[in-house]
Amino acid sequence: MKPAVQVQKTAQNIVLPDLNVKTRTKILTVLKKDWQLYSLLVLPVIYLLVFKYLPMLGNIIAFRRFIPGGSIFGEEWVGIQYIQMFINDPTFWHVFRNTLTISSLTLLFCFPAPIIFALLLNELTSKKFKKFVQTVSYLPHFLSMVIIAGMVLQITAGNGPINALITSLGGEPIYFIQEASWFRGIYVTSEMWQGMGWGAILYLAALTNIDESLYEAAKIDGANRWKQTIHITIPGILPTIVTLLVLNIGSLMAVGFEKVLLLYNPLNYETADVISTYLYRIGLESSNFSYATAIGLFEALIGLTLVLSANAISRKLTDSSLW
Amino acid sequence: MKESVQYKIFKVFNVLILLLVVYVTLFPFLNVVAQSFSGEAQINAGKVGLIPQGFNVGTYQTVLKDTQFWVSYKNTVLYTVVATTISMVMTTMFAYALSKKRLAGRQFFTKFAVFTMFFSGGLIPNYILIQQLGWGNTIWAVVVPGAISVFNMLIMKSFFENIPEELEEAASIDGSSTYGTLFRIILPLSKPILATMILFYAVGNWNSWFGAFLYFDKKELFPVTLYLRNLIKGATAGLSTGATSADNLTQIAANIKSVTMVLTVLPIIMVYPFIQKYFVSGIMLGSVKQ
Secondary structure: OOHHHHHHOOOOOOOOOOOOOOHHHHHHHHHHHHHHHHHHHHHHHHHHHHHHHHHHHHHHHHOEEOOOOOOOOOOEEOOOHHHHHHHOOHHHHHHHHHHHHHHHHHHHHHOHHHHHHHHHHHOOOOHHHHHHHHHHHHHHHHOOHHHHHHHHHHHOOOOOHHHHHHHHOOOOOOOHHHOHHHHHHHHHHHHHHHHHHHHOHHHHHHHHOOOHHHHHHHHHOOOOHHHHHHHHHHHHHHHHHHHHHHHHHHOOOOOOHHHHHHHOOOOOHHHHOOHHHHHHHHHHHOOOHHHHHHHHHHHHHHHHHHHHHHHHHHHHHOOOOOO | OOOOHHHHHHHHHHHHHHHHHHHHHHHHHHHHHHHHOOOHHHHHOOOOOOOOOOOOOHHHHHHHHOHHHHHHHHHHHHHHHHHHHHHHHHHHHHHHHHHOOOOOOHHHHHHHHHHHHHOOOOHHHHHHHHHHOOOOOOOHHHHOOOOOOHHHHHHHHHHHHOOOHHHHHHHHHOOOOHHHHHHHHHHHHOHHHHHHHHHHHHHHHHHOOHHHHHHOOOHHHOOHHHHHHHHHHHHOOOOOOOOOOOOOOOOOOHHHHHHHHHHHHHHHHHHHHHHHHHHHHHHHHHHHHO
């Protein structure tokens, strides 16, 4: 060991590779010198362990018998009993289909809406009007789901404004929330109402980053505004579109649990009941914790698979990926 | 270069379309406000659109006299303040530590946090955990489990990373400890991001209801969102769809619900014009990171 190297071991070059110094002593030295920095990690790491990782391990009760009040990891192994249970449960497959239908419809309608909205905003000449429309459009994003549900129920009520319009046009009132056939429409429309403005933010930012000289060049070439949109604007925001599409596909299984829970009722279960609400009723209303956990684990694994594969595809197709 | 006729026509329609968007976005709000000042009979007859019918402020008086409403409102304020404080302390500590390149295991701890964004324990294991901790019917059940939003933490981390290293080096040469540097140099420079984060957390906490719904069965602990939820669910009388026995199965008058909705959303609407730019800048920071 050269003494010169040791002398140099000050704060700036502590990372110098020195194979002769034992790693443990190095860690101790670092901790002693920099304990204040490491102390900042203690509470957050404990928090993540207890409130994020412990529940992850708690999924083990999908394979173990659980007694309320007993260990959070269950009492004894029961194998794949609960997995078989949901595979053979027709209601599970029904809610599984409902989940996919609702989330696909949401993706189909609510994904393009902010893009179109951003493009329309981009064509406004008046900056003030643009700012006004934007500010109004963000507002629903800040509301509690309870308020959203309250508004939905009020607007679609038998004596609500929509039915007032229908009857004034000579139609019969529709009891939207009590008819299974209307649930998907209500869900998707309210999602769009809530998310379109907020969803446009990133597109608007991408739009401002498009090089103005491209438009100038296109104008000289005689391209009209529509052609400019197709050939300059849309390619300009394409990376953003792809990234957000990946994120959306990744969360395909995550239908708004709170919203469904607040809006559904036995009259519209047929179309409204989704995996998360079904497992909520199984677990917390019928106290069948292990069975509900098995369903939840299955859902979470599908979600994780979707995120990972969507990200991998995005990395292949474009340069942009989430990690 | 002059614009074509088609483009001029399009621009007119564009303004009309966006005005329609504004109208559709605002209509539910205005309808709720109109109902809150209307008579019950007029609402039931389907007469209330944007203008109150049978104008009265009696419903406001009724709701504001309800002790349960005030208890819930105070609970919401308490939970929001406590939860936001916990979140800010935890998120700042975590983000600052992870923003330092000299932190050994920095990559590992970041991944350790990010993984929880994509995989989680799920409803039932979380429920069991809170019950095992004995946190049912305590404030901890609603202020601790959401303490760190990893998304917010990453936004904050990238903000800290952009603060010039030299500032801290200068401080540490002057003998400042890590804590001292954090409090005297970093935090004062980070006021915009701290404001944004406080707003992110505070709005989320103000709006949340599900934790309280899961873990509370004592009415005196309910936040106003849960109080409102029970009013709303009470309206679909006889259709008990939630879990709790707290479901009010009697018909709740529409104007009572509207007034409660207005009062619940009022603080958000009042601060909204001032805070929305912070939210937008926050979300932009987050996306740059990604």
